Amino acid sequence: MLLEPLVITSQQVAATQSRNAKVRLLAACLAQLSPVELPIGVAFLSGEPRQGRIGIGHAVLRDLSAPAAPVSALTIDQVDAVLERIASTKGPGAAAQRLEQLVALFANATAVEQDFLHRLLLGELRQGALEGIMLDAIAQAFTVAESTLRRALMLAGDLGLVARVARERGDAGLAEFRLQVFRPLQPMLAQTAADTAEALAKLKRAALEWKLDGARVQVHREGGDVRVFTRQLNDVTAAVPELVDAALRLPARAFVLDGEAIAIQPDGKPHPFQLTMRRFGRRLDVEALRQSLPLSSFFFDVLHLDGEDVLDRPAAERARALSALVPAEHAIERAVVEDPDEADAFLRRALAAGHEGVVAKSLSASYDAGRRGGSWLKIKRAHTLDLVVLAAEWGSGRRKGTLSNLHLGARAASGEFVMLAKTFKGMTDEMLKWQTQHLLGLEVARDAFTVYVRPSLVVEVAFDGVQRSPQYPGGVALRFARIKGYRHDKPPSEADTLESVLGLGEA
Numbered sequence: 001m002l003l004e005p006l007v008i009t010s011q012q013v014a015a016t017q018s019r020n021a022k023v024r025l026l027a028a029c030l031a032q033l034s035p036v037e038l039p040i041g042v043a044f045l046s047g048e049p050r051q052g053r054i055g056i057g058h059a060v061l062r063d064l065s066a067p068a069a070p071v072s073a074l075t076i077d078q079v080d081a082v083l084e085r086i087a088s089t090k091g092p093g094a095a096a097q098r099l100e101q102l103v104a105l106f107a108n109a110t111a112v113e114q115d116f117l118h119r120l121l122l123g124e125l126r127q128g129a130l131e132g133i134m135l136d137a138i139a140q141a142f143t144v145a146e147s148t149l150r151r152a153l154m155l156a157g158d159l160g161l162v163a164r165v166a167r168e169r170g171d172a173g174l175a176e177f178r179l180q181v182f183r184p185l186q187p188m189l190a191q192t193a194a195d196t197a198e199a200l201a202k203l204k205r206a207a208l209e210w211k212l213d214g215a216r217v218q219v220h221r222e223g224g225d226v227r228v229f230t231r232q233l234n235d236v237t238a239a240v241p242e243l244v245d246a247a248l249r250l251p252a253r254a255f256v257l258d259g260e261a262i263a264i265q266p267d268g269k270p271h272p273f274q275l276t277m278r279r280f281g282r283r284l285d286v287e288a289l290r291q292s293l294p295l296s297s298f299f300f301d302v303l304h305l306d307g308e309d310v311l312d313r314p315a316a317e318r319a320r321a322l323s324a325l326v327p328a329e330h331a332i333e334r335a336v337v338e339d340p341d342e343a344d345a346f347l348r349r350a351l352a353a354g355h356e357g358v359v360a361k362s363l364s365a366s367y368d369a370g371r372r373g374g375s376w377l378k379i380k381r382a383h384t385l386d387l388v389v390l391a392a393e394w395g396s397g398r399r400k401g402t403l404s405n406l407h408l409g410a411r412a413a414s415g416e417f418v419m420l421a422k423t424f425k426g427m428t429d430e431m432l433k434w435q436t437q438h439l440l441g442l443e444v445a446r447d448a449f450t451v452y453v454r455p456s457l458v459v460e461v462a463f464d465g466v467q468r469s470p471q472y473p474g475g476v477a478l479r480f481a482r483i484k485g486y487r488h489d490k491p492p493s494e495a496d497t498l499e500s501v502l503g504l505g506e507a
Contacts, residue, residue, distance in 0.1 A: 039160025214262030
């Protein structure tokens with residue numbers, strides 16, 4: 001297929017707010033693709049090339065220009081092949097070679113195709129085609145069950161591959177996907193409950209677990225080989241030898257565990273999240289950090305055990321399997337309750353121990369990877385949200401020369417980010433210095449006072465409440481918002497939604 005029809009579909013999807021219309025447009029386009037083209041088209045229409053980053057800096061991409069071709073002639077597989085060559089170009093002079101290949105690609109693209117490629121490679125193809133919409137489109141295009149498709153994606157971790165199997169083999173082919181040790185799964189996520197009473201009203205009898213403010217990890221073991229993955233599915237095994245050692249001591253040959261890695265103070269209380277995250281930086285003296293900032297691992301779920309997938313079993317059954325595998329010092333504090341007073345007492349113990357709060361979990365639910373389902377409900381000590389930085393204003397006074405006042409947004413149903421607040425509170429000098437440098441690298445536009453950025457940084461924000469406000473597009477604003485810290489472990493797709501914010505406040 002030529003690139004042009006796909007670009008037109010992208011424009012049409014971006015132009016409509018209707019989810020059903022987006023799904024129909026995407027499904028019609030996907031149905032026209034060949035088996036080879038389908039994974040490429042799914043990636044492009046999802047807003048990211050199959051190769052991810054191709055080794056060319058954001059500033060270079062933003063300023064790239066080439067004369068446009070008068071007629072559309074590029075095919076999507078030709079574009080993919082060029083991006084593959086660029087991403088694989090290494091060694092001396094690689095940067096110049098990559099740029100030369102990219103300029104040649106743009107010279108063969110029409111003006112509208114150039115605009116599409118620019119936004120695709122910059123991560124700015126914000127057309128509202130989120131993963132859920134794309135899954136619905138694949139299901140519609142190839143007449144497969146959405147639930148079967150979603151489970152296959154959970155286990156495969158590759159939307160393009162799953163789409164191709166759906167096209168070629170339908171539901172039967174999708175049902176054959178199995179969990180593979182060392183191929184990480186998207187983590188299951190929790191919705192928010194105001195308090196334990198609300199959580200128990202929804203779940204009745206439930207398991208309560210301490211909610212640790214650490215780094216979410218997924219630990220895979222096969223024999224003597226262990227690998228550790230973050231919530232963004234990055235392999236961080238080399239940075240966390242303590243977790244590897246702990247996994248090797250467990251009495252099983254093969255498993256996949258879900259849990260938290262956290263730095264604990266001598267008094268048993270957790271270090272702040274930002275301190276724990278130092279263990280996951282890019283340039284590490286691992287042995288020195290292991291001595292000065294040791295990590296502890298705490299597990300709360302098991303997804304695979306000695307050759308058998310267990311993620312579809314009820315949570316109560318998985319909990320029994322986990323208890324038999326993991327010693328108490330590596331298990332999350334847990335209690336099964338149905339009495340509100342008992343639940344409140346459990347929450348108070350978690351808070352007294354220095355943790356964020358608790359998570360209430362249905363005893364019958366399966367592990368729904370990648371979903372923020374109603375069978376897990378988090379209850380925190382104070383209101384916090386994970387929002388995306390949309391812009392930042394230049395500071396004044398002692399903050400002059402730094403980007404200080406952040407514009408913060410939540411995810412709308414369309415996939416766009418809707419601004420809810422501005423704040424400069426809670427920032428350390430170190431944070432101001434870091435965010436100024438980093439946000440300038442994400443700049444897409446500016447005026448005299450504000451730098452507008454690509455929405456890619458997630459920040460945890462504490463606030464006192466939600467109120468109606470005509471000042472912001474979402475119609476609501478956060479009261480007394482202050483920054484707790486950046487969540488480098490979270491992508492923008494995991495930021496809180498406008499719907500969840502509306503559910504917290506007076507709006």
